[in-house]
Amino acid sequence: MYSEKVMDHFSNPRNVGEIVNPDGVGEIGNAKCGDIMKMYLKIENNIIVDAKFKTFGCGAAIATSSMSTELIIGKTVDEALSITNKSVAEALDGLPPAKMHCSNLAEEAIRSAIEDYKRKNGLLEDGDGCIACGRRCDDIHHHEDED
Amino acid sequence: MDKKIIYMDHSATTPVDSQVLDEMLPYFTKNYGNPSSIYSIGRESKKAIEDARERVAKAVFAQPREIFFTGSGTEADNWAVKGVAYSNKNKGNHIITTTIEHHAVMHACQYLESDGFEVTYLPVDENGLVSPEQVLEAIKPNTILISIMFANNEIGTIQPIGEIGKIARDKGIYFHTDAVQAIGNIPINVSELNVDLLSISAHKFYGPKGIGALYIRKGVKITSFIHGGAQERGRRASTENVAGIVGLGKAIEIATLNIDDYNKKLIELRDRTIFEIMKKIPFVRLNGHQHKRLPGNVNFSFEFIEGESLLLMLDMKGIAASSGSACTSGSLDPSHVLLSIGLPHEIAHGSLRLSFGKDNTHEDIDQLMKELPVIVERLREMSPLYEKVKRGN
Missing domain, CATH: 3.90.1150.10 (Aspartate Aminotransferase, domain 1)
Known part of the structure; x- marks a missing residue:
């Protein structure tokens, strides 16, 4: 059911771990739903120079975490913010419909970590207030056929 | 991949035993006759079915006339729960079951709720056990069926079926048990346990997929759902899955013997x-x-x-x-x-x-x-x- 790329990122996840003194940290999801993603960022001159993650979740959750760190390293903060759940899923050669929810988590974890970075550095602008609000299980889009 | 698979999911399904397969194979090719046909190869198929019925009956200490073949364990569960409910709705509309049943029973009960029946889902303790006292307390004047699984498919907990059966019998309420996980793992005697209906699925004990059976004690009032020909004494129409039935018979014989x-x-x-x-x-x-x-x-x-x-x-x-x-x-x-x-x-x-x-x-x-x-x-x-x-x- 998973693509080879998903299985590759699941079995050999890139950038697992923590960053000591990170510039931004974001945590999304909750244990009740069965997945939590925590993203650590190192940002220099507005460029993401390192990203690490820790994830509690299924194969797709771990693979999307791994892929999203690969996608954002070397990007500017704004470029990283433009990454969507779809681009993460596409980079993994697709996810099963029931697992698209996991790619939302990756997108939100990136946004949440960047929001933390901006807040720490006084870069939050009006309207940035809620880049990634904490959501409950039921609010997260789990299945394609729900819409 | 030629890597050896270490299979540890026998509650999901099991491989067909080679002795079982050997007995089944002729019924796909040489002995293909329709059991309802009058000529010799038809009669041979009929005989194979009746031999299998005897083997199933023997395994649970029932009479062959009380064994009905179905397309699966799920069908057996659906038939037992909905069949008894509809056939006895003039007596009452209340059913007692548990919160840990297989979906085949649970969703059948939920369906019945949408059609005017009332269902009590008994909670279980931290080990997954239902207490007979809870069952007794849940019984109402309009209770027509108690359906409680023999052993749970996920956590393996074995329920006190004999004690619940005795309560049901004393109160004159039909008692169904989904024994899909229990057959071949626990010795079962439907008379001693006071079970009125019992579901069986062959592929859980080294038989083929797509074949099950329902034990229906003689005298139990139950509606039929598959209408058509007169197979299974008019209670479950459709040309019999002869090879599957033969496989079920052989598999249950081996399982209970060993x-x-x-x-x-x-x-x-x-x-x-x-x-x-x-x-x-x-x-x-x-x-x-x-x-x-x-x-x-x-x-x-x-x-x-x-x-x-x-x-x-x-x-x-x-x-x-x-x-x-x-x-x-x-x-x-x-x-x-x-x-x-x-x-x-x-x-x-x-x-x-x-x-x-x-x-x-x-x-x-x-x-x-x-x-x-x-x-x-x-x-x-x-x-x-x-x-x-x-x-x-």
Whole structure:
């Protein structure tokens, strides 16, 4: 059911771990739903120079975490913010419909970590207030056929 | 891949036994006659079905006339629950069941609720046990059916079927038990246990898929659902799955004949695995009753990790198992059984079910115990929940 790329990122996840003194940290999801993603960022001159993650979740959750760190390293903060759940899923050669929810988590974890970075550095602008609000299980889009 | 698969998911399904297959094969080719036909090859098929019916009856101490073949265990469950409900609705509309039934019973009950029936779902204790006292208290003047599974498919807990059967008999209420996981693992005597209806599925005990049976005690009022020809004495139409029925008959004969040796072996593997997991891996919880459980069933929750990831990593090491996490159930929630025994969602997500069978060996357990602790640790190292525990907050 998973693509080879998903299985590759699941079995050999890139950038697992923590960053000591990170510039931004974001945590999304909750244990009740069965997945939590925590993203650590190192940002220099507005460029993401390192990203690490820790994830509690299924194969797709771990693979999307791994892929999203690969996608954002070397990007500017704004470029990283433009990454969507779809681009993460596409980079993994697709996810099963029931697992698209996991790619939302990756997108939100990136946004949440960047929001933390901006807040720490006084870069939050009006309207940035809620880049990634904490959501409950039921609010997260789990299945394609729900819409 | 020619890597050996260590199969530890016998509660999901089992391979067809070679003796079973040998008996089935002629009924696909040489003996293809329709059992309803009058000529010799038709009569031979008919005889094969009746021989199988006798074998099934013998296995549960019933009369052959009380055994009806169905397309699956799920069909047997649906027939028992809905058939008794509709046939007895002039007597009452109340059904008693539990919160840990297989979906075949649970969803049939929910369907009946949408059609004017009232269903009591009895809760279970932390080990998954229903108490006979609870059953007695739940009985009302309009109760027409009690349906309680013999042994649970996920956590393996074996219910006090004999005591519940006695209560049902004393009160004159029909008693159905889904014995799909129990047949071949627990000796069953429908008369001693006062069971009125009992569901069977062949592929759980080395028979083929797509064939089941329902034991219906003589005199039980039950509506039929599959209308058509006069097969199964007019109660379940459609040309018989002759090869499947022959396979069911042979498989149940072998399963009940060897039950003591089989159980002894499985219990040894089970108890060793439970002991070693508890000894070698921290932050685990055994789900289900320690002793009143299916001989081959092991079910653990591993804190801080998610079940599907665990299954995928075991699969990469050639070990086939299952889980009750949401990601494997195809829904938002983890297994209703694990929630019913009081597990918080996050612990239920990290469950692993291992169900052993006749081909498993101690070497398989050696291999499992070599891989499992490493995999659990690896996933925990990736988990933000474990990080918090290690830091002590």
